[in-house]
Amino acid sequence: MSEQPTALPQPILDALACSRFLRRQLDSRSWLAPRLAASVAAPLDATAMRDFLRDEKVDDNTLKPVLRRLRAWVICHVMVRDLAGLASLAEVTETMTLLADIAVETAHDILRAGLVARHGMPVSADGREQEFIIIGMGKLGGRELNVSSDIDLIYVYPEDGSTAGPKIIDNFEFFTKLGRGIIQALNDLTGDGQVFRVDMRLRPNGDSGPLVASFDMLENYFITQGREWERYAWIKARVMTGIRSAELADIARPFIFRKYLDFGAINAMRDLHAQIRREVARKDMAHNVKLGPGGIREIEFLAQVFQLIRGGRDTSLQIKPTLKVLGRLAERGIITREAEEQLAAAYDFLRRVEHRLQYLDDAQTHNLPGNPDDQAIIARGMGFASYEALMAELDRHREIVGRHFDSVFGDPTEAGHSLDELWSCAADEARSSEEFSRLGYPDAAAAARRLAGARSGSRYQQMPPGIRMRFDPLIPRVIEAAAETADPNATFERLLDLLDAISRRGSYLALLQQYPQTVHKVAELVGASSWAAQFLNRHPILLDEALDPRLLEEELDLPAFRAELARSLDEVEPDMERQMDLMREQHHAQVFRLLTKDIAGKLTVERHADFLSALADIIVDLTVTMCWRKIKNRHRDDPKFAVLAYGKLGGKELGYASDLDMVFVHDDDAPESAEIYTRLGQRTNTWLSAQTPAGQLFETDLRLRPNGDSGLMVVSLEAFRQYQLENAWVWEHQALTRARFCAGDREIGARFEAIRCEVLRQPRELAKLRDEVLAMRQRMADAHPNKTELFDLKHDRGGLIDVEFIVQYLVLGYAHQHASLTGNLGNIALLGMAGELGLIPASQAASVADSYREYRRLQHGLRLNNQPSRVPREQVAEMARGVRELWNGVFGDSLEA
DSSP states (O other): OOOOOTTSOHHHHHHHTTOHHHHHHHHHOTTHHHHHHHHTTSOOOHHHHHHHHHHTTOOTTTHHHHHHHHHHHHHHHHHHHHHTTOSOHHHHHHHHHHHHHHHHHHHHHHHHHHHHHHHOOEEETTSOBOOOEEEEEHHHHTTOOOTTOOEEEEEEESOOEEEOSSSOOBHHHHHHHHHHHHHHHHHOOBTTBOSOOEEOTTSTTGGGSOSEEEHHHHHHHHHHTOOHHHHHHHTTOEEOSOSOHHHHHHHHHHHHSOSSOOTHHHHHHHHHHHHHHHHHHHTTOTTBTTTSTTSHHHHHHHHHHHHHHHTTTOGGGOOOOHHHHHHHHHHTTSSOHHHHHHHHHHHHHHHHHHHHHHHHHTOOOOBOOOSHHHHHHHHHHTTOSSHHHHHHHHHHHHHHHHHHHHHHHSOTTTTOOTTHHHHHTTTOHHHHHHHHHHTTOTTHHHHHHHHHHHHHSHHHHTOOHHHHHHHTTHHHHHHHHHHTSSSHHHHHHHHHHHHHHHTTOHHHHHHHHHOHHHHHHHHHHHHHOHHHHHHHHHOGGGGGGGGOTTTTTSOOOHHHHHHHHHHHHHHTTTOHHHHHHHHHHHHHHHHHHHHHHHHTTOSOHHHHHHHHHHHHHHHHHHHHHHHHHHOTTOSSSSOOEEEEEEHHHHTTOOOTTOOEEEEEEEOOOOTTHHHHHHHHHHHHHHHHHOOBTTBOSOOEEOTTSTTGGGSOSEEEHHHHHHHHHHTOOHHHHHHHTTOEEEEEOHHHHHHHHHHHHHHHTSOOOHHHHHHHHHHHHHHHHHHSOOOSSEEETTTSTTSHHHHHHHHHHHHHHHTTTOGGGGSOOOHHHHHHHHHHTTSSOHHHHHHHHHHHHHHHHHHHHHHHTTOOSEEEHHHHHHHHHHHHHHHHHHHOOOOOO
16 A cells, blocks of 8 residues: 555545545555545535536537546545544545535536437427426435435426437337436446445336336325335435425425324324334344434434424425424424534434544445444544543433434333223222222213213224223223312313314323323313313314423413414415414414413403404404405505594403404505405405414404494595584494504504594583483393392493493593593593593592403303303402492492492
8 A cells, every 4th residue: 555645644544544545545546645635624605516517528429437526526625534533524524425416417417418419309299398307305405415425316308298309208218218318427336436325216106117207107106005114214405406395395395294284293203213123123223323223314203203293284394404493492492402402413423433433444324333443444534532431422412412312202101091990990980980089070970970981982982993002091090180180070071072083183192192191181271271171172173282381381472473474374375264274273372372371370351352452453464465466457566545443442451352343444545446345345355254274363354344244344534524524423432442453554453543532522412412321221221130139340331331331431431631532542541531620530530440350250260161250249249339339420320239
């Protein structure tokens, strides 16, 4: 073996101590040492590689040797920089990926040109040129190629047809010839070595399938034969040649990513990994840094299973590089930031070990060496003083990876549960009743009956075996979780109702099976609120929200929510059905997050109502934007249209099940404006109120518009002003005290507020106003008689309605003197203002404000459990008396208890 020149830079000399392959290359290629010496100071890019090919005059005759010389330079360059500590893992993998991209591209371009010269251009039946689309899979697709990797390719072309001559063949044959030629150019082992081993086994039907497939063939395969592991493989798919990648993505995306949350993917991936583990054990590959326990593959599986689960709903997860996926998962709280950092550090360490194993002899190996000399070389290459020190650090990383992997892929139900027998013997109600009693169920017999009914019911008996395997382990956990709540019987009933609602949706059962802690969170929620239980039954997709550990502590960020929802809606434009579902799903998720905080006692009633009202504003505003886009022949880019909120939305007192009182106005002189904005109003109302597979956003009420049901759906702003000043009833002015702009054109919103203040500040004859308000109050009382012994918080004398009427009367009667009363500040603030202005006694104002707040709190708690807003009279007697006293002081009208 010849001595290396002493003029070699130190990084090359250091690398020689860690790579027999590098020494062989330098010995056999005299041109390589000076080229390396000149290039190792900086990373290689695509320009440098293309310049090499140009200087070497690559063509049909020189393709194989030139590509192999390029490969020798690139891999040795990368190796030297890596071993010298000059290159990051990202540089190493990107450089090797660039080499593959350029080698494939060069082989394709040269060989295609030769085939076209012989056979003519491949075209479709209607004469369009057909391109050859080469898809990089695995680490090549993810731009994560290792230094001695093979490359996984799939070949497709858009449409069948034939070439244009001179020697005509069909497109399938043309592209088959081209595909084989590319494989030979890269894969053949010649005197110059090999560029890349090429693996085509990921194509449809693997080795038994045709080498190339048309778009139609590929789509049909996905629909009829695509398997779960192929979904996993196709996550990394990246188009390397051709410009029709968008069409290909449209074919592959529905196969890879489900529209729903696909927690069933965990079981499929667990099975796939178990097969790999068995193979590893059979071949005694415990020291394989890729496939062994805690190895590279486990990090990749962990990242990609969440892509399969969530990628269909969260398109930002439809990315390829493993480390970027981990970062996105941490951003969304799917894994912790600590887990991301630990997994990223382990990935970097394991990949660098992998490369040093391959630097030894340029072998596609992932096994740690048994030879002490090689062990010493690997330790040196990793910067460790001994192989033992290297192994200690390697084992630390693998233990961390294994722990995170098991937390995701381990089967929590595998070990069984202490209450399994209670479920299996559910028919024995006497025995079950004893067990329920032991667990603390107040009505153990009722729980036993319900359990027996669930076991013998037709829904359970008709379950497919795969669903039943997920359902059975959940029942003991449901029984246990319900027992830990304040009302075990009610919680148990609600949880069984939920399981019944999702029993045909294996993905939701898989979620609860995989994350049993979610059962306990859901039990707390539904145990505290029957409304929450019904909400979950209608929208079980929200079970996923219960997985987020930040649910109770993270602040609710509505601006961020709006921006993210707007982006998501834009991404699926113009798919209106998907946009409507997406808006519902995201709105329900926000409501669920608020609900969990609410039930945990982390929100005041005011804060909760403010949030729901602001959330509704966002939804309505985005709805107007989406609906305007759908209107053909619209005469301007942005509509001069606004939504005015009335009632609870206007007063920012929205509850979970409140409807939206809205009025639509426009301010546009265009001749066609009335027709166009009526269409926009209709579409907006339909978008908000329609039932879709994802549910409904809101019930809507448009009856507060000028002239009510007989009036126009959308009125001009001037017509609205004229109606309010000349034709509106007093009760409509009462409603206007709580109105505000909530969506659409902000300039119109400002003009509306000016009109609102103008109307509210009209001087009014107090006696006449008093009579009108009292008459309206009496009509409301007559419409809502209370025949119970309980106090109706809303409608009874001394309740919420009386407080609201007092405030409305004060605003309408005195705003012409005190402009501040026109502010849409809420009843509590307006009571305080009236007290400060001397319109009512300040002490009474404060007392009634406190009562109003307490009424709302009580009403909210009752509604959470779907109960009427009624309480024992003695519970609120003092508050009701205070409200009646203020009423009598304002109106001089004695209110009876």
